[in-house]
Amino acid sequence: MSASTSLLGRPLGALRRLGGGPLTRLSTLVLVGFVLVALFAPWLAPQDPAFGELGDTFAGPGAAHWLGTDGGGHDTFSALLEGTRTSLAGPLAVVLFATLAGIAVGLFTAWRGGWVDSLVGRVLDILFAFPALLLAILAVALFGKGLTAPVLAMAVAYLPYTARLVRGLTAQEKVRPYIAAYQVQGHAPVFVALRRLLPGIMPTVLAQATVNFGYALLDLAALSFLGLGVQPPTPDWGAMINQGQAAVLEGQPLSAIVPAVAVVLVVVAFNVVGESLGDRLAGRES
């Protein structure tokens, strides 16, 4: 127990208890790192990413610019750090909305059963036919560029996945004796569903939300890459890749490659952590 009293012992111990292989631990560290960067970006960035030195375009990596500069003389490292904020906040909002709404829909339909259940099931089936990125593009066409409309549209597109998972899990749990016991004792259905049933299935839902976060990040980065999402000068990874494209043809791919590597790294980390959570919950070793 002496280790847990030291300053570092606690988080490291938590990481160890999280289990999984070295890959899972590494991925967790990567995610924690990026979240910290997102929180403290303005203090960490060596320069203002919106400030371009026109005499210093396409500088290579060096002491002045750790990851070089882009075609407008902007410091790529600083833009990468500041871009972490929008790049993570967007998917967070998508997953938050989709998970909360999905839990509500899934719990309600499974609890209610009958025609409501089958009707909502059909509606969700139809929503599956609308891919998230397409719905986000349609939202931009209707409401204009930016993050708000696409985030809401993507939450609608991700909702069926959570709703179906929660519905399935709830239907399984509902018939177990402990639920009947609570009902016999006269507890209100809302109480039993939210306070007794939901906590039991929550870890599985969170594992899925983790994987969804990675996909939502990809979709939003793609939207910004197309020039329809986050608009410059707001720093964003997808928008950075979009702006670095022209430089790629001039043989200067660094300012596009750096944010691309960040996107891939974060998505791999989210997938590894989410799947390892899911595997452990399902009781199988990968």
Added chain:
Amino acid sequence: MTPAPALRAARSAVRRLLGMAVTLLVTSFLVFSSLYLAPGDPAAFLVRGRSPSPQELATIRQQYGLDDPFPVRYWHWLDGVLHGDFGRSYLFHQSVGQVLGARLPATLLLVGVATLLIAVVGVATGVVGALRRGTRTGSAVLLLVTVGAAVPSFVAAIVLRSAFGVRLGWFPTIGNGTGVLDRLHHVVLPAIALSVTFMALVTRVTRSAMLDELRREHVEVALSRGLPRRAVIRRHVLRNALGPVVTVGGLLVSGMLVSTAIVETAFGMSGIGSLLVQCVNELDFQVVQAIVLLVVAAFVVVNTLVDLVHPLIDPRVGAAGGAR
């Protein structure tokens, strides 16, 4: 085949086709009504950024029947769509059908080549990953799958363009090309960029389906009776494993069609995907609406086809589906 199962199969096929029709009707209604979610007057929304005269606005109102009741408007629109009339593009001064028709071949070529890559390379890698499980090759496949699934098409496009287009100069970096060979030469890199993510998914599903089948008793029995391993794997393992692969393949269709927007934009190609982005940028909603409708309809139709074909690959599914 006795008449009863045949009848059951036909009945389930008809039920699936009816379900498809209903789904198409509902999705078309959703896509149609999306126009009325836009803030402001629909007529003004359709011609944003073009400052029309009140007269022109009145013409548009009349053209789209905006003064009719909602169901009547939908009915007229649906009637037009079913006859191939998607309205008029204000950007190109052509009918939407003509605009789409001119760009469809390029996108079909791109998606076709990508599908071929996914089917051949994805399934083959999955088979190798399952058979060489636990060896260095098997681990390499697992690593490829994990990373590949996280490489979005725009990242793949940047890397491929930079490495094989600019550095090595093996492939053109922009445009569609002219003539058959030149077109194929132009489509290689975009098709690879489009297929990376989906290839990883197909590899993964193939691998796990193969592993599930390899553990089956009948496979063990066949092997222990001394049947050649190659034949057992081809006829008993791979054949049974293909069912889930085809199902997942159907689900990937919509993702692939949307990703053409990214890949075509990244490689400066002219196709349906880059048209979608252009028309969002230049406020041509009629074209956007038509493309959204086509992508969703393609997804619904392909997945119904997969459902219909599935029993032919794996007869057990047909029996179970019919009994339901």
